[in-house]
Amino acid sequence: MATKSSKSTSVAGDTTLLTEAQILKMGEKEYMNDAQLAFFRDRLQQLEKELLKNADETTEHLRETVLVPDPADRATIEEEHALELRTRDRERKLLKKVQQSLLSIDSGEYGWCEETGEPIGVPRLLARPTATLSLEAQQRRELKQKLYGD
Numbered sequence: 001m002a003t004k005s006s007k008s009t010s011v012a013g014d015t016t017l018l019t020e021a022q023i024l025k026m027g028e029k030e031y032m033n034d035a036q037l038a039f040f041r042d043r044l045q046q047l048e049k050e051l052l053k054n055a056d057e058t059t060e061h062l063r064e065t066v067l068v069p070d071p072a073d074r075a076t077i078e079e080e081h082a083l084e085l086r087t088r089d090r091e092r093k094l095l096k097k098v099q100q101s102l103l104s105i106d107s108g109e110y111g112w113c114e115e116t117g118e119p120i121g122v123p124r125l126l127a128r129p130t131a132t133l134s135l136e137a138q139q140r141r142e143l144k145q146k147l148y149g150d
Helices: 020-025 034-063 071-107 122-127 135-148
Strands: 009-011 015-017
Touching: 015 034, 020 034, 020 122, 034 071
Parallel strands: none
Antiparallel strands: 009 015
């Protein structure tokens, strides 16, 4: 039985992508090498496609508005639409971060903390591919926001 992390995947151009396990085994000297960047580019592009697909589905779903005479049913439908729109708004913001991350791969800045310039770290990027701060910098920022507000 092959798991997602034990099998390499290939993309167009006969380039084989590394797995999460292979990336985690790499040393510090290999941080953000071409193979890792290709892995994260593919992951971000897949996420981008999924977010765009969800947005298209929401648009189609909202166009299928059905007129319901019962006020309770109408309220339920409106609440479902409002929830769906809030979800898509969060996804829209995530899409912007995904696109910025793809641009940072192209510019050679991906994987490096924008505050300290230190590596963000592979485990953090696997968990949150759009991260722009190291864990320590993110914790400092959150603490500052908690203490002083936005």
